[in-house]
Amino acid sequence: MSAAWTARVLTLFPEMFPGPLGASLAGKALENGVWALETVDIREFARDKHRSVDDTPFGGGPGMVMRPDVLDAALEASAGAPGTPGRGRVLYLTPRGRLLDQALVRELAAGSGVTLLCGRYEGVDERLIAAHALEEVSLGDFVLSGGEPAALVLLDACVRLLPGVMGNAGTAGEESFEGGLLEYPHYTRPALWTDGQRVERAVPEVLLSGHHEKVAAWRLAEAEAITRARRPDLWAPYAEAHRAEWDALEAKKRRRQRKNRTADGKSASTGEGQVS
Numbered sequence: 001m002s003a004a005w006t007a008r009v010l011t012l013f014p015e016m017f018p019g020p021l022g023a024s025l026a027g028k029a030l031e032n033g034v035w036a037l038e039t040v041d042i043r044e045f046a047r048d049k050h051r052s053v054d055d056t057p058f059g060g061g062p063g064m065v066m067r068p069d070v071l072d073a074a075l076e077a078s079a080g081a082p083g084t085p086g087r088g089r090v091l092y093l094t095p096r097g098r099l100l101d102q103a104l105v106r107e108l109a110a111g112s113g114v115t116l117l118c119g120r121y122e123g124v125d126e127r128l129i130a131a132h133a134l135e136e137v138s139l140g141d142f143v144l145s146g147g148e149p150a151a152l153v154l155l156d157a158c159v160r161l162l163p164g165v166m167g168n169a170g171t172a173g174e175e176s177f178e179g180g181l182l183e184y185p186h187y188t189r190p191a192l193w194t195d196g197q198r199v200e201r202a203v204p205e206v207l208l209s210g211h212h213e214k215v216a217a218w219r220l221a222e223a224e225a226i227t228r229a230r231r232p233d234l235w236a237p238y239a240e241a242h243r244a245e246w247d248a249l250e251a252k253k254r255r256r257q258r259k260n261r262t263a264d265g266k267s268a269s270t271g272e273g274q275v276s
């Protein structure tokens with residue numbers, strides 16, 4: 001059996017893990033050895049009698065900064081020194097990083113695992129980031145009090161993509177961001193539902209038709225409309241990638257219309273096809 005996908009988390013709060021990842025699909029997969037979790041308590045690498053992991057910022061200013069020597073020792077003891085074979089990807093979770101997206105999640109899930117450094121206070125000493133060539137990754141344009149919630153989110157997104165974790169393997173390929181679109185809307189029973197304001201809400205007819213091609217076409221059209229309206233940043237590259245295909249379809253439609261008009265004209269002049 002191949003080694004489990006391994007998440008290594010460096011944190012001042014190891015008790016936060018696995019947290020929510022111990023439940024549901026991720027929890028079952030952890031129990032079954034599909035993935036493994038190692039927490040590294042950064043404080044264990046502190047050298048002084050107070051076990052301090054942070055200090056005041058040079059140049060003044062508010063808050064504290066995590067010390068490079070302590071973090072370096074924690075990283076070397078767990079992931080290994082930079083350049084160590086098999087070290088894998090080492091990420092520092094920070095609002096300054098590149099935004100986490102499904103493409104990065106897919107990349108990480110396809111590897112052997114990931115090492116995550118969770119910051120606290122004002123963050124980590126810049127020299128540590130350079131010395132360990134850390135990949136800086138952000139969860140979004142907001143500030144959390146620590147990297148741990150970000151690590152939990154990133155791991156949740158990765159673990160659900162590991163082989164055997166999701167019951168229905170087909171669902172991953174249809175979700176938001178796969179294929180560059182947000183997902184189409186979902187409906188379930190009852191087919192006709194009356195809401196709290198006594199408004200009757202029916203499921204779109206096409207979904208009850210049993211016609212798979214029409215359902216697929218409707219879903220694609222909905223996904224495109226939602227993406228276009230809500231996420232111009234996703235829509236632009238999607239439209240660009242499909243431009244040639246759409247232009248070809250449009251040209252084909254125009255040719256067919258022209259052909260029909262010519263055929264109509266001919267049959268009108270000859271009386272052909274006319275019903276008396």
Ligand SMILES: C[S@@+](CC[C@H](N)C(=O)[O-])C[C@H]1O[C@@H](n2cnc3c(N)ncnc32)[C@H](O)[C@@H]1O
Pocket residue numbers: 092093094095096117118119120121122123124137138139140141142143144145146147148150
């Ligand atoms: C209070 S924050 C520090 C924020 C930092 N002073 C700044 O302004 O960018 C403490 C830690 O939380 C984590 N964190 C905060 N917001 C985050 C985000 N949007 N994405 C990923 N990690 C975040 C980072 O590990 C960070 O070092």
